[in-house]
Amino acid sequence: MSEDRRLEVLRAIVQDYVATREPVGSRMLVERHALGVSPATIRNDMAALEEHGLIAQPHTSAGRVPTDKGYRLFVDQIGTIKPLSAAEKRAIQVLLDDAVDLDDVVERTVRLLAQLTHQVAVVQYPSLRRSTLRHLELVPLSPQRLLVVIITDTGRVEQRTIETAAEIDPGVTAELRARLNVIGAGRRLQAMTTELEALPQQFAPEHRPLVNAVSEQLLDALRQDAEERIVLAGTANLARSDLDFSRTIGPVLEALEEQVVLLKLFSEMDEETVAVRIGSENHHEGLAEASIVASVYGGEAPSDGVARLGVLGPTRMDYPGTMGAVRAVARYLSRILAG
Structure with missing residues (x-):
């Protein structure tokens, strides 16, 4: 059996x-695909596969x-990811261009991805650790309360409130705001850790409790487990895929409910334009019969991305179409955030 024909037979199956x-038989393959050989030859090829x-x-x-191994070889051999139709591209543009803020962008994106792929869509919020600081504001709420506002280049806004025992000095607040923006302007937030830890020593002892409190809040916001979150849509699509799971879809739904599970799976995926995890490649028992197609977004290159988005569904999935939709939505979302 030639290697090329074996791949053609696998692709057809x-x-x-x-x-x-x-399940696909040899006669069906001969009738539906121009493989150029007899059913007997196809049967031999299938036996070898x-x-x-x-x-x-x-x-x-x-x-x-197909087995998980067969799907993996099929995905690895995909030469061209199926492009979206003109109507699908227009739908992406119309829906996302009207978004008013980051929360709206994420909500629209996850709904759109679920509609395009007919799978469960997952969108991770832009990570603070991997985002660049646009501005940091300190807003006095009362003589002893201060609001810390972090604004990133992706449009994400994080707010933290600080309460102090002593009355807050407006002059110290202004100086601290200026220093923080000098430290962080145009830099990724995770690169500020050393400067934040050293910042209290640059102020007089009586002002250090306030500076230390602000620094601690910023460092806490940068801890990955404290600020990562995701949004889901299309969970009802799993009900239409119930027959694709030998067991019930209960374990899959349970895994979806645990955000930490999905975040861990995302973090383990390669930083490629489009990455695919198939069945047993997912290191979670509940997802042994599911596949995940994901992409990073928010950067010029995959390694510069600020978060991931993707879809989850049964291993019996339209991989070329799903990969094309995930890639297109990730690219469009990146352009929106850059703008």
């Missing part, structure tokens, strides 16, 4: 199984279905 949800663990026979008299 994946495409037919994704389209029909039915099965021997290599790329397809499996769910029942004695049935056709074959």
Whole structure:
């Protein structure tokens, strides 16, 4: 069996199984695909694919279905990610261009991605640690209360309130605001840690409690476990995929409810234009029959991204179409945040 034909047979099996949800037989492949060989030859090819663990026979008299390993080879061999139609591109532009702030952008993005892919969409909020500071404001709320406002280049706004035992000196507040903006302007927030830790020593002893409190709040905001969060949409799409799971979809729903699980999966994915985790590649028992397609957004290169977005669904997924939708939405979202 030639290597090229084996890949063609595998591709045809994946495409037919994704389209029909039915195990694929050799006669069906011959009828639907111009493979140029007889059913007997196809059967031999399928036997070899099965021997290599790329397809499996769910029942004695049935056709074959792709395995996780087969899906992985199929995804790795995809030469061109399916582009979106002109109508889909216009839908992205119209929906996201009307967003009024970051929260609105994220909400619109996650709904759009769920609609485009018919899967569960997941969008991670831009990480403070990987964002660049645009401005930091200190707003007195009362003689002993101070509001710390962090504004990033992605439009994310984080607010923290500080209460002090002594009355807050407006002059110290103004000086502290100026120094913080000099330290952080145009820099990624995670690069400010050393300066924030040293900042209290630059003020008189009687003012250090306030400066220390502000520095601690900023450092706390930069801790990844404290500021990471995600938004979901399209969970109802799982109900339409119930037959794709040998067990109930309960474990998948439970995993979706645990934000820490999804954040961990996102963090473990490669920083590629589009990354795919298939079935057993997800290190979580509840997602052993699910696939995740994700991309970073918010940077000129994947390594510069501020967060991830993606979709989760059964391994029987339209990978070219899903990868195209995820890539397109990530790119458009990056342009919006850059603007």
